[in-house]
Amino acid sequence: MAEENTIFVGKKPTMNYVLAIVTQFNNNDVKRIVIKARGKSISKAVDIAEITRHKFVQDIKYERITLDTETLEGERGPSNVSSIEIVLSR
Amino acid sequence: MAEENTIFVGKKPTMNYVLAIVTQFNNNDVKRIVIKARGKSISKAVDIAEITRHKFVQDIKYERITLDTETLEGERGPSNVSSIEIVLSR
Numbered sequence: 001m002a003e004e005n006t007i008f009v010g011k012k013p014t015m016n017y018v019l020a021i022v023t024q025f026n027n028n029d030v031k032r033i034v035i036k037a038r039g040k041s042i043s044k045a046v047d048i049a050e051i052t053r054h055k056f057v058q059d060i061k062y063e064r065i066t067l068d069t070e071t072l073e074g075e076r077g078p079s080n081v082s083s084i085e086i087v088l089s090r
Numbered sequence: 091m092a093e094e095n096t097i098f099v100g101k102k103p104t105m106n107y108v109l110a111i112v113t114q115f116n117n118n119d120v121k122r123i124v125i126k127a128r129g130k131s132i133s134k135a136v137d138i139a140e141i142t143r144h145k146f147v148q149d150i151k152y153e154r155i156t157l158d159t160e161t162l163e164g165e166r167g168p169s170n171v172s173s174i175e176i177v178l179s180r
Contacts, residue, residue, distance in 0.1 A: 042133040046172045050159045065155040067176070069140045082136045086157070 009037035009045045017048045022056045035086040063089040099127035099135045107138045112146045125176040153179040
Protein backbone atom coordinates (compact mmCIF):
# COMPACT_ATOMS: atom_id res chain seq x y z
CA MET A 1 0.00 0.00 0.00
CA ALA A 2 1.41 3.37 -0.96
CA GLU A 3 1.94 5.58 2.04
CA GLU A 4 1.97 9.34 2.44
CA ASN A 5 4.13 11.10 4.99
CA THR A 6 4.33 14.68 6.19
CA ILE A 7 7.49 16.50 7.24
CA PHE A 8 7.11 19.65 9.36
CA VAL A 9 10.09 21.95 8.87
CA GLY A 10 11.37 23.52 12.08
CA LYS A 11 14.69 24.50 13.59
CA LYS A 12 16.80 21.45 12.73
CA PRO A 13 19.52 21.74 10.07
CA THR A 14 18.37 21.50 6.46
CA MET A 15 20.21 18.24 5.79
CA ASN A 16 18.40 16.46 8.66
CA TYR A 17 15.12 16.91 6.81
CA VAL A 18 16.65 16.03 3.43
CA LEU A 19 18.03 12.76 4.79
CA ALA A 20 14.71 11.91 6.48
CA ILE A 21 12.93 12.36 3.15
CA VAL A 22 15.54 10.44 1.15
CA THR A 23 15.41 7.57 3.64
CA GLN A 24 11.66 7.35 3.37
CA PHE A 25 11.67 7.38 -0.43
CA ASN A 26 14.41 4.73 -0.54
CA ASN A 27 13.46 2.32 2.21
CA ASN A 28 9.70 2.24 2.24
CA ASP A 29 6.90 2.04 -0.22
CA VAL A 30 6.47 5.79 -0.05
CA LYS A 31 5.23 7.46 -3.21
CA ARG A 32 4.40 10.90 -1.83
CA ILE A 33 5.87 13.15 0.84
CA VAL A 34 4.39 16.46 1.98
CA ILE A 35 6.74 19.18 3.26
CA LYS A 36 5.03 21.82 5.42
CA ALA A 37 6.56 25.04 6.74
CA ARG A 38 5.50 28.40 8.17
CA GLY A 39 7.04 31.84 8.30
CA LYS A 40 10.81 32.05 8.00
CA SER A 41 11.05 28.26 7.63
CA ILE A 42 9.50 28.51 4.17
CA SER A 43 12.90 29.24 2.59
CA LYS A 44 14.32 26.18 4.31
CA ALA A 45 11.45 24.04 3.02
CA VAL A 46 12.26 25.08 -0.55
CA ASP A 47 15.95 24.28 0.04
CA ILE A 48 14.99 20.86 1.38
CA ALA A 49 12.80 20.08 -1.62
CA GLU A 50 15.37 21.30 -4.16
CA ILE A 51 18.33 19.50 -2.57
CA THR A 52 16.32 16.27 -2.34
CA ARG A 53 15.27 16.50 -5.96
CA HIS A 54 18.58 17.53 -7.50
CA LYS A 55 21.07 15.55 -5.45
CA PHE A 56 19.34 12.47 -4.09
CA VAL A 57 16.05 11.34 -5.65
CA GLN A 58 16.04 12.42 -9.28
CA ASP A 59 12.77 10.73 -10.24
CA ILE A 60 10.54 12.80 -7.98
CA LYS A 61 8.50 15.74 -9.15
CA TYR A 62 6.49 18.55 -7.62
CA GLU A 63 2.94 17.31 -7.62
CA ARG A 64 1.57 20.44 -5.97
CA ILE A 65 2.82 23.62 -4.27
CA THR A 66 0.29 25.51 -2.13
CA LEU A 67 0.65 28.84 -0.33
CA ASP A 68 -1.69 29.80 2.47
CA THR A 69 -2.10 32.03 5.54
CA GLU A 70 -2.64 30.59 9.02
CA THR A 71 -3.80 32.45 12.10
CA LEU A 72 -1.85 31.66 15.26
CA GLU A 73 -3.07 32.52 18.74
CA GLY A 74 -0.30 34.26 20.66
CA GLU A 75 0.03 36.05 23.98
CA ARG A 76 -0.57 39.36 22.24
CA GLY A 77 -3.62 38.16 20.31
CA PRO A 78 -3.94 36.39 16.98
CA SER A 79 -1.32 36.88 14.29
CA ASN A 80 -1.13 35.77 10.67
CA VAL A 81 1.70 33.72 9.27
CA SER A 82 2.29 32.47 5.72
CA SER A 83 2.64 28.77 5.06
CA ILE A 84 3.77 26.51 2.22
CA GLU A 85 2.91 22.93 1.39
CA ILE A 86 5.15 21.15 -1.11
CA VAL A 87 3.99 17.72 -2.31
CA LEU A 88 6.81 15.56 -3.70
CA SER A 89 5.82 12.42 -5.57
CA ARG A 90 7.50 9.80 -7.72
CA MET B 91 -2.78 45.14 -24.33
CA ALA B 92 -2.35 43.07 -21.17
CA GLU B 93 1.03 43.60 -19.60
CA GLU B 94 3.16 41.35 -17.48
CA ASN B 95 5.50 42.67 -14.79
CA THR B 96 8.16 41.07 -12.66
CA ILE B 97 8.99 41.98 -9.05
CA PHE B 98 12.36 40.90 -7.66
CA VAL B 99 12.19 40.54 -3.88
CA GLY B 100 15.21 41.93 -2.05
CA LYS B 101 15.95 43.75 1.18
CA LYS B 102 13.14 46.31 1.21
CA PRO B 103 10.27 45.94 3.70
CA THR B 104 7.53 43.49 2.75
CA MET B 105 4.86 46.18 2.44
CA ASN B 106 6.89 48.10 -0.15
CA TYR B 107 6.56 45.17 -2.52
CA VAL B 108 2.90 44.58 -1.65
CA LEU B 109 2.02 48.20 -2.42
CA ALA B 110 3.98 48.12 -5.69
CA ILE B 111 1.98 45.06 -6.78
CA VAL B 112 -1.37 46.47 -5.65
CA THR B 113 -0.66 49.74 -7.48
CA GLN B 114 0.12 47.89 -10.69
CA PHE B 115 -2.99 45.73 -10.49
CA ASN B 116 -5.18 48.76 -9.75
CA ASN B 117 -3.82 51.46 -12.02
CA ASN B 118 -2.70 49.70 -15.15
CA ASP B 119 -3.98 47.08 -17.49
CA VAL B 120 -1.89 44.46 -15.70
CA LYS B 121 -3.32 40.96 -15.68
CA ARG B 122 -0.28 39.07 -14.45
CA ILE B 123 2.59 39.79 -12.04
CA VAL B 124 5.55 37.51 -11.44
CA ILE B 125 7.23 37.58 -8.00
CA LYS B 126 10.79 36.21 -7.99
CA ALA B 127 13.01 35.56 -4.97
CA ARG B 128 16.09 33.60 -4.00
CA GLY B 129 17.42 32.13 -0.76
CA LYS B 130 16.15 33.68 2.46
CA SER B 131 13.94 36.11 0.54
CA ILE B 132 11.67 33.23 -0.47
CA SER B 133 9.72 33.48 2.81
CA LYS B 134 9.23 37.19 2.17
CA ALA B 135 7.99 36.49 -1.37
CA VAL B 136 5.31 34.16 0.03
CA ASP B 137 4.30 36.81 2.59
CA ILE B 138 4.04 39.40 -0.19
CA ALA B 139 1.84 37.14 -2.32
CA GLU B 140 -0.41 36.13 0.56
CA ILE B 141 -0.85 39.67 1.92
CA THR B 142 -1.63 40.98 -1.57
CA ARG B 143 -4.19 38.26 -2.19
CA HIS B 144 -5.94 38.31 1.19
CA LYS B 145 -5.94 42.00 2.04
CA PHE B 146 -5.81 43.98 -1.19
CA VAL B 147 -6.66 42.26 -4.47
CA GLN B 148 -9.11 39.48 -3.73
CA ASP B 149 -9.76 38.46 -7.34
CA ILE B 150 -6.22 37.28 -8.09
CA LYS B 151 -5.16 33.66 -8.04
CA TYR B 152 -1.93 31.70 -8.16
CA GLU B 153 -1.49 30.80 -11.80
CA ARG B 154 1.78 28.99 -11.21
CA ILE B 155 4.36 28.43 -8.44
CA THR B 156 7.78 27.17 -9.51
CA LEU B 157 10.77 26.15 -7.40
CA ASP B 158 14.25 25.96 -8.89
CA THR B 159 17.95 26.05 -8.06
CA GLU B 160 20.28 28.69 -9.45
CA THR B 161 24.07 28.64 -9.45
CA LEU B 162 25.71 31.91 -8.41
CA GLU B 163 29.37 32.71 -9.04
CA GLY B 164 30.94 34.01 -5.85
CA GLU B 165 34.45 34.85 -4.66
CA ARG B 166 34.76 31.37 -3.21
CA GLY B 167 33.53 29.60 -6.31
CA PRO B 168 30.04 28.71 -7.49
CA SER B 169 27.28 28.13 -4.95
CA ASN B 170 23.71 26.92 -5.32
CA VAL B 171 20.73 28.87 -4.11
CA SER B 172 17.03 27.95 -4.21
CA SER B 173 14.57 30.22 -5.98
CA ILE B 174 10.81 30.67 -6.25
CA GLU B 175 8.65 32.16 -8.95
CA ILE B 176 5.06 33.01 -8.04
CA VAL B 177 2.76 34.04 -10.89
CA LEU B 178 -0.26 36.06 -9.75
CA SER B 179 -3.03 36.62 -12.28
CA ARG B 180 -6.57 37.94 -12.32
